[in-house]
Amino acid sequence: QAKAVGRNTLRFFDPEMQAVVTSRAALEAGLRRAVTSDEFLLYYQAQVDGQGHLTGCEALLRWQHPERGLVAPGEFIALAEDTGLILPLGRWVLDAACTQLAQWATRPEMAHLTVAVNVSVRQFHQADFVNQVLTVLDSTGTNPQRLKLELTESLLIGDVEDVIAKMSILKEKGVGFSLDDFGTGYSSLSYLKRLPLDQLKIDQGFVRNILIDPNDAAIARMVIALGDSLGLAVIAEGVEIEAQRDFLARLGCHACQGYLFCRPLPLDQFEAFVRRV
């Protein structure tokens, strides 16, 4: 419960609320500092095909906080979105991922890998988003075919024509698109067929209990059938055990990502993983 004290001044009398606001403010201040002081890094998680071959990875953001240690995106992406800090942060991620791709291109054992980058709605809706991507591809000398952008269905709540137009330009350059967390949002199937997508990603929420919950299995089956009929690849995320992988493969989904293959790993460990497989 807050009481307005003059213009733009709010006093919080509920100590619990005060604590929430304070920690949010601390997090925001920390995030602001982190964006300019190099506290972010990318982890990489393998994506494999039906033969178990590594085809690429997803870049997952981590915050190396000076006091708190490694912080996962679940704790700060939403706030970064709210505050607009996602814009510089998202640029940093794109730049870091493409710099890594360009470096891997010089190494035979890494050169074939794609990197999937998560793009938040607010980031994608920037007027110059397409230019940002093209500029970073160009300045790093990255092959656009190696870059995959992961979008979410919430993008389709906005201006769909604009989304399609932006995707089409990047797609024409060779950039790939995956629809992340598919099945958890609100996408209308009529929009889905108009988007120049390459891949649907079955959300881990459906994979988790796929062996015991017939509803989750039915949804996975539907996503795979939809992918088949729209000519899209389907990848499952959150695959933790062999029985889940095998069940998905029987449904026709062969591409997988999850702890079964590898956890998200820091660069050196991911490169060591690639050399081992």
Ligand code: C2E
């Ligand atoms: P996401 O894109 O759906 O990423 C998958 C999440 O599932 C990752 O969590 C990953 O570590 C986790 N995961 C992978 N395999 C397994 C598994 O077998 N079991 C379980 N239980 N979890 C698994 P993470 O790294 O904490 O990222 C969470 C979310 O934060 C991501 O979900 C994505 O939406 C967002 N995110 C991560 N990096 C970025 C980024 O660079 N930019 C933006 N905008 N969002 C990001």
Ligand code: MG
């Ligand atoms: Mg993702």
Ligand code: MG
């Ligand atoms: Mg996902």
Ligand code: MG
């Ligand atoms: Mg997910």
